[in-house]
Amino acid sequence: MSMRTPITLLAATSLTLTAGVASAFEPSESVEFIAPANPGGGWDTLVRTSSRVIQEEGLADEEFAPINTPGGGGAVAWSQIAKREGDAHTLFATSPPIILVPLTESSRYDHNDFTPIARLSTDYATVLVADDSDYEDINDLLDAMEEDPGLSVGGGSAPGSMDHIAMAGLADAAGLDASSVNYVPFSGGGDAMTNLMGGHVEAVVTGAGEAVGQIEDDDSDVRALGVSSSDRLGGSLGDVATFEEQGVDYTFDIWRGVMGPPDMPEDAVTYYQDLFKEMLETDRWAEERDKLGWIDAYQGSEEFGEFLDSQADEFSGILGELGLLDEES
Known part of the structure; x- marks a missing residue:
């Protein structure tokens, strides 16, 4: 290079x-x-x-x-x-x-x-799930990942790239084997969201800024389980707890x-x-x-x-x- x-x-x-x-x-x-x-x-x-x-x-x-x-x-x-x-x-x-x-x-x-x-x-990372998902907070998802390493988490970037690293780092901070995270890459954030809504992945990790449009939509069918900031964000994500608030010592x-x-x-x-x-x-x-x-x-x-x-x-x-x-x- x-x-x-x-x-x-x-x-x-x-x-x-x-x-x-x-x-x-x-x-x-x-x-x-x-x-x-x-x-x-x-x-x-x-x-x-x-x-x-x-x-x-x-x-x-x-x-x-x-x-x-x-x-x-x-x-x-x-x-x-x-x-x-x-x-x-x-x-x-x-x-x-x-x-x-x-x-x-x-x-x-x-x-x-x-x-x-x-x-x-x-910006910061956030983890989204479908509105009808059984996961109520980030620990619910992490517990499910520990029980089932095959549980899929999607993202809009390549393996080893930003979304993958954000999720792997979160898993590592929670005591999971980060290398075992079943990360499914898509060609962009929009594609990842489509697959989440289609039930092809259990969750999606994405930028908080990308998630705002989805969450603010009156017909939104997604929820955020947490954000990677050290303090809560404003706007439509103001009610979303940070990972640290939920007991996982991790920011990204x-x-x-x-x-x-x-x-x-x-x-x-x-x-x-x-x-x-x-x-x-x-x-x-x-x-x-x-x-x-x-x-x-x-x-x-x-x-x-x-x-x-x-x-x-x-x-x-x-x-x-x-x-x-x-x-x-």
């Missing part, structure tokens, strides 16, 4: 663009903003929410066009984006799978092969951010990181963020790149402890 070249951020020039974003670069055509999964998941939510806020707030002259490229827990999209070296008009949503999937040898590309733009927010953060193709021009990186920073400061973003239960956690390109490196080290250790790390990684 190629190593990422540290990005030296350019000083802001006197050229002022739309809404005050300063850079020597401005998009000259529509920007493809890729969600590496089917509609309905966390990447899709981030891409569509960000694109909508940017447009409604007039932060950019060119359109940010949401595009879904599902497959391989993100690997299909990454393989396509990796070929767009130097492209200044392609972005993609990212989160822990950009670290986790390559560690399990499910992708030949990792975070070093792309350009970090900005970390935007933090799901950070979300934006990356670009390899070797994106430095002035384009500066433009986009500043654009997303300004987006996070708008009232419109605050409304969307609060509805989704996200927490702002902005980092610019350079700091985000360093954070990704630290996450790679941390997740390597976690996967190793859980017996999920590819021996050659």
